[in-house]
Amino acid sequence: MKIGIVGKGGVGKTTVAAMIARTHRERGARVVAIDTDSNPNLGMSLGLGLAEVDALPALPRSTVTGAGRGEHDAETLLAEYGRATPTGVTLLNGLRIEEAGAGCACGGHATVRSLLSQALQAQVDVTVVDMEAGLEHLSRSGGTLAAVDLLVAVVEPSRKSVVTAARTAALAEELGIPRTVVVGNKARDETDATFIAEACESHGLTLVGVLPHQETVRDADRAGADLELDPGTELGETLTRLVTELDELVTA
Numbered sequence: 001m002k003i004g005i006v007g008k009g010g011v012g013k014t015t016v017a018a019m020i021a022r023t024h025r026e027r028g029a030r031v032v033a034i035d036t037d038s039n040p041n042l043g044m045s046l047g048l049g050l051a052e053v054d055a056l057p058a059l060p061r062s063t064v065t066g067a068g069r070g071e072h073d074a075e076t077l078l079a080e081y082g083r084a085t086p087t088g089v090t091l092l093n094g095l096r097i098e099e100a101g102a103g104c105a106c107g108g109h110a111t112v113r114s115l116l117s118q119a120l121q122a123q124v125d126v127t128v129v130d131m132e133a134g135l136e137h138l139s140r141s142g143g144t145l146a147a148v149d150l151l152v153a154v155v156e157p158s159r160k161s162v163v164t165a166a167r168t169a170a171l172a173e174e175l176g177i178p179r180t181v182v183v184g185n186k187a188r189d190e191t192d193a194t195f196i197a198e199a200c201e202s203h204g205l206t207l208v209g210v211l212p213h214q215e216t217v218r219d220a221d222r223a224g225a226d227l228e229l230d231p232g233t234e235l236g237e238t239l240t241r242l243v244t245e246l247d248e249l250v251t252a
């Protein structure tokens with residue numbers, strides 16, 4: 001299963017991507033998380049230190065088309081570029097801006113696209129891709145995320161984030177991505193949750209769940225640590241339900 005996580009800046013894409021990846025890992029799946037943000041920090045949400053994240057090499061700018069055809073087969077690529085994280089999720093770094101003025105990141109996006117479209121199937125059960133904010137990954141030629149089974153647009157309790165999700169869903173449909181659903185995040189109370197539900201409905205979006213704003217998420221971020229997911233909390237419970245529902249959507 002391949003899931004792309006998209007949405008407006010700062011809504012919680014990286015946090016939600018890490019939580020979904022980790023939940024699948026805890027259920028026994030082999031999980032790869034791909035950071036395609038040119039300012040990568042998914043590794044920190046998966047428990048790596050800043051120095052470890054910065055030392056992670058970006059995927060090479062080559063296509064991966066399976067053993068004997070591409071420059072790298074997926075197994076070699078995972079062994080050379082994959083980084084085990086304390087959560088058990090393997091992290092791949094899609095691209096990195098090494099220096100100012102170095103040019104566009106198209107090569108990295110092409111690598112991620114080809115990884116998603118064919119190469120990782122045998123080695124990995126669940127691939128979660130954390131995207132940069134904005135819509136460029138869907139408009140770029142070929143669409144970095146064209147091969148995902150499911151796009152999850154994260155929204156917070158704000159109209160603009162829901163509008164971004166609606167634009168994303170429209171582009172995703174044009175690209176032929178089979179399903180786009182919305183996950184609400186950072187709801188502080190019932191009013192926030194209701195706003196998200198109503199705004200999604202008015203934009204014709206399918207909402208699968210709303211994660212609460214939780215202090216432990218903020219604290220983990222400030223400490224630069226991964227998030228201990230306690231299934232007894234509202235966040236843990238909602239997440240467990242959410243991951244099962246996303247699973248069912250893909251396998252239905």
Ligand SMILES: Nc1ncnc2c1ncn2[C@@H]1O[C@H](COP(=O)(O)OP(=O)(O)OP(=O)(O)O)[C@@H](O)[C@H]1O
Pocket residue numbers: 007008009010011012013014015016037131132133185186187211212213214215217218221
């Ligand atoms: N459910 C939550 N409760 C509390 N804080 C949260 C929650 N989700 C995310 N945050 C906080 O919101 C901030 C932004 O989260 P995150 O980096 O995951 O967003 P993003 O969408 O990936 O941002 P960017 O667009 O910069 O990539 C972080 O400080 C994170 O700790």
Ligand SMILES: [Mg+2]
Pocket residue numbers: 013014015037130131
């Ligand atoms: Mg992010």
